[in-house]
Amino acid sequence: MTRIGIIGIGFMGYTHFEGARDLRGAAVTAIATRDEKKLAGDWTSIQGNFGPRGGHVDLSAVRKFRDYRELLADPDIDLVDICLPTDLHERVVLDSLAAGKHTLVEKPLSVDLPAADRMVAAARKAGKLLLVGQVLPFFPEFGFLNEVIRTKKYGTLHAAHFRRVISRPDWSSDMSDFRKLGGWGIDLHIHDNHFICLSCGVPKAVFSRGLLQDGLVNHVQTQYVFGEGGPSVSCVSGGIAAKGLAFGHAFEAYFEDATILFDACTLAGQWTVNRPLTVITNDGHATTPILSGGTTWCAGFTAELQAAVDSVTSGTPSPVLSGDLARDALKVCFAEAQSIASGQLTPIA
Numbered sequence: 001m002t003r004i005g006i007i008g009i010g011f012m013g014y015t016h017f018e019g020a021r022d023l024r025g026a027a028v029t030a031i032a033t034r035d036e037k038k039l040a041g042d043w044t045s046i047q048g049n050f051g052p053r054g055g056h057v058d059l060s061a062v063r064k065f066r067d068y069r070e071l072l073a074d075p076d077i078d079l080v081d082i083c084l085p086t087d088l089h090e091r092v093v094l095d096s097l098a099a100g101k102h103t104l105v106e107k108p109l110s111v112d113l114p115a116a117d118r119m120v121a122a123a124r125k126a127g128k129l130l131l132v133g134q135v136l137p138f139f140p141e142f143g144f145l146n147e148v149i150r151t152k153k154y155g156t157l158h159a160a161h162f163r164r165v166i167s168r169p170d171w172s173s174d175m176s177d178f179r180k181l182g183g184w185g186i187d188l189h190i191h192d193n194h195f196i197c198l199s200c201g202v203p204k205a206v207f208s209r210g211l212l213q214d215g216l217v218n219h220v221q222t223q224y225v226f227g228e229g230g231p232s233v234s235c236v237s238g239g240i241a242a243k244g245l246a247f248g249h250a251f252e253a254y255f256e257d258a259t260i261l262f263d264a265c266t267l268a269g270q271w272t273v274n275r276p277l278t279v280i281t282n283d284g285h286a287t288t289p290i291l292s293g294g295t296t297w298c299a300g301f302t303a304e305l306q307a308a309v310d311s312v313t314s315g316t317p318s319p320v321l322s323g324d325l326a327r328d329a330l331k332v333c334f335a336e337a338q339s340i341a342s343g344q345l346t347p348i349a
Helices: 011-022 068-072 086-098 113-126 140-151 190-200 299-314 323-342
Strands: 002-007 026-032 063-065 079-082 102-106 130-133 157-166 205-213 216-225 232-238 245-255 258-267 270-281
Touching: 002 011, 002 068, 002 299, 011 026, 011 299, 026 068, 026 299, 063 068, 068 086, 079 086, 079 299, 086 102, 086 113, 102 299, 113 130, 113 323, 130 299, 130 323, 140 190, 140 245, 140 258, 140 270, 157 190, 190 232, 190 323, 205 323, 216 323
Parallel strands: 002 026, 002 079, 026 063, 079 102, 102 130, 157 232
Antiparallel strands: 157 245, 205 216, 216 232, 245 258, 258 270
8 A cells, every 4th residue: 555644734735634535555644744633633714716625534543743854864755745734845855765765746846947947857866756736637537538539539639728717715715826936937827738748749849928016927829839749738827817717627629520618617606507518520520528537525635645556556646647847837938928028929938
């Protein structure tokens, strides 16, 4: 059994803890937090932008540490799961790898490219896995799209457009100021850039327009430039939606033999599916595929954690969770900011 230690019990730590309940061949056996109430199992202060509030948790079978370094020193931990604020990622990731632990860290890997490079290099030097919790491909609709792009089930992808928007997240003091997160062009939009890099390959360049505030991207519209014969891919993402649109994501993808649509959002406090995943084929039919996946609020995170556990078991990193891919997606974010500032097409370095 793979034994998991979670460092950081905020909303994402809580989400990972709940998601791990349904893992095969793994379990959370330790946590680390400085919050005494959370160590005692009182997680009622935890709230996020999806899923239920935290409650009272039975931690009788879980080892509890106030100092994360004590968890790293525990020889019975096989996988360290870091769910701390982004500005703490590098220090704790490097400590975890130095302790000889396979390491999963929540997205984004960093808001600083040199820091991302240092973490990737440290994992390579330590001979341990560095996995990044980019959960989007584990959501059923996006997993379906990634699979049909990869397998060419409907022929070659010619074009795609993605959308991911939020209003200001006043549910969390940690997230209400996008400056702490590297801007919405990283914290939010990294999902899109990661998915596009995973499914279509890393683009050669980007042309972006948008809104910069204090040098950070608050809203972006990007055209991704691939090599000759590559797809035409664009995306709009940002944190400037009206309060009644707390969150929305969508895509439309145009293949040789089909068009695939999906559109859902939190509208006026209600989860609203404007268009369920729909496959429209050249014979004029439109179908809604039956999607696999769990039914719990954290099912996508269970699938993500299972991929991490399977990576540890096999010794081979999941291509979805690859630290290198997460770093490449971050490179795209920085190129977008440069393109907005310069008004020019910007290559991906």
